[in-house]
Amino acid sequence: MPIKFSIVIPNYNSGDVIERAITSLISQHYRNLQIIIADAGSDDVSRDIIERYRPYFDTVIMEKDRGQADGLNK
Secondary structure: OOOOEEEEEEEOOOOOOHHHHHHHHHOOOOOOEEEEEEEOOOOOOHHHHHHHOHHHOOEEEEOOOOOHHHHHHO
């Protein structure tokens, strides 16, 4: 049985790099890859990019947090 990997992407106003991170993950074509994104209330293009790729995410969390570690823990 293949190993399942869960990747968590914490994000806050990383519109200039978030799409590259997402496309890199989905281009892996690994069936047991779980992609989780935790956006801390971005006010840049991040939200638009996340919505564009939403079908590829297993979980989308879009709410304020108390920093990157908090975003990962959610």
